[in-house]
Each structure stands twice: as structure tokens, then as C-alpha cells.
Amino acid sequence: xxxxxxxxxxxxxxxxxxxxxxxxxxxxxxxxxxxxxxxxxxxxxxxxxxxxxxxxxxxxxxxxxxxxxxxxxxxxxxxxxxxxx
Amino acid sequence: xxxxxxxxxxxxxxxxxxxxxxxxxxxxxxxxxxxxxxxxxxxxxxxxxxxxxxxxxxxxxxxxxxxxxxxxxxxxxxxxxxxxxxxxxxxxxxxxxxxxxxxxxxxxxxxxxxxxxxxxxxxxxxxxxxxxxxxxxx
Numbered sequence: 001x002x003x004x005x006x007x008x009x010x011x012x013x014x015x016x017x018x019x020x021x022x023x024x025x026x027x028x029x030x031x032x033x034x035x036x037x038x039x040x041x042x043x044x045x046x047x048x049x050x051x052x053x054x055x056x057x058x059x060x061x062x063x064x065x066x067x068x069x070x071x072x073x074x075x076x077x078x079x080x081x082x083x084x085x
Numbered sequence: 086x087x088x089x090x091x092x093x094x095x096x097x098x099x100x101x102x103x104x105x106x107x108x109x110x111x112x113x114x115x116x117x118x119x120x121x122x123x124x125x126x127x128x129x130x131x132x133x134x135x136x137x138x139x140x141x142x143x144x145x146x147x148x149x150x151x152x153x154x155x156x157x158x159x160x161x162x163x164x165x166x167x168x169x170x171x172x173x174x175x176x177x178x179x180x181x182x183x184x185x186x187x188x189x190x191x192x193x194x195x196x197x198x199x200x201x202x203x204x205x206x207x208x209x210x211x212x213x214x215x216x217x218x219x220x221x222x223x
Contacts, residue, residue, distance in 0.1 A: 008208060055140060071138055071141065071206070074221065076202060
């Protein structure tokens with residue numbers, strides 16, 4: 001199957017790409033995709049992104065389907081670190 | 086009706102966002118402005134860059150308005166978030182909430198900005214003297 005991976009902010013800068021088309025085996029999960037990415041970009045091993053498939057947050061074992069759009073999302077600007085405004 | 090949920094790369098008019106929720110039935114309108122602060126964790130900040138996953142950010146902002154409808158019965162919520170390069174003091178986000186009475190509008194507006202930071206995929210990079218970094222990044 002073919003899926004589209006989108007990268008933003010820190011991840012976009014670290015990979016130099018905002019979008020990657022990946023060819024994956026049938027029954028691949030988000031984890032499969034991440035392992036593929038870590039081969040090309042070892043820095044990704046340090047990251048713990050939130051994952052969205054077709055605009056919906058999913059767990060890492062989520063099974064992918066042909067044509068899916070996957071986004072690996074760095075921590076948001078205010079959320080986890082609770083920066084007060 | 087003007088679109089109540091927006092991303093823009095142009096300066097935001099807080100009045101224009103607020104105007105979207107004004108109705109004769111509403112007696113309380115709360116508008117929150119998030120502005121670019123001149124420091125982060127004690128370091129002086131020069132400017133900020135905001136980036137979004139735009140399709141999903143809009144969808145999550147719509148969901149946020151829906152959550153407010155469910156929790157408070159408030160229909161009138163408008164949110165505009167700025168993207169791109171922002172100078173110190175510029176308005177990064179405006180949230181306007183209107184309801185018949187002020188208490189619900191205050192509560193819902195505070196909920197909206199807290200929740201926006203949790204669920205809406207928007208990132209900011211701060212530029213300080215001698216470097217830059219994504220906030221929340223590493």
C-alpha cells in the first residue's frame with residue numbers, strides 16, 4: 001500500500017521534508033512507518049510524537065490502509081509544557 | 086455569517102472576531118487575546134513563527150466549538166489563530182465567546198484557550214538572540 005506522511009515544525013526541519021510518500025507492506029501499522037522513518041532519520045528514535053491518521057488521533061498500533069494520510073505531530077506549542085500565557 | 090473558525094497569516098482584528106458572536110440574545114461576551122511575549126523562561130525573545138497542520142487544526146478548532154456547545158449550551162464561539170512570522174506584542178490568537186450571561190462565557194473562553202493548546206496542531210518557534218527553537222520540541 002501507499003501512504004502519505006506529513007511532517008511539521010521540528011520534524012519537518014530535522015528531515016528537510018514536509019511530505020513523504022511511503023510504500024508499506026499490507027497490514028502495516030503506524031509503528032511500521034515509524035521504524036521506516038527511523039532508518040532514514042535516526043534522530044526520530046528520540047521523539048514521542050502524537051499520531052494522526054486522516055486527521056484523527058490514533059494509537060501507535062493503528063493499522064494503516066492504502067491512501068492514508070499520516071501526520072507525526074511534535075508536542076504543541078503550549079500543551080504538554082503548560083506554558084502560561 | 087462570517088466564518089467563525091479561521092487560520093490566517095495576516096494581522097487579526099480582535100473586534101472583527103468579537104463581532105462574529107454578537108447577538109441580541111447574548112448579554113456577556115468574553116474575548117481572549119493571546120499575544121507574543123518578549124521573553125520565554127527568562128530569555129528575551131525577538132519574534133515567533135507559528136506553523137499549523139492546517140486541515141487538522143481547523144477541524145480540531147471546530148470540535149472545540151462543538152465541545153463548548155455541549156458543555157455550556159453556547160452556540161457563539163469564534164476563534165482565529167495567526168500563522169507565520171509574528172513580532173513581539175502581536176496578536177497570535179483571538180477567542181470570542183458570547184452567551185446570555187457572563188459566567189458561562191468566562192468559563193467557556195478559558196476552557197477554549199486551554200483546550201486549544203492541548204488538541205490543536207499548531208507549533209511555535211521562538212527566535213532569541215543567538216538561536217531559535219521549537220517550543221515544546223525537545
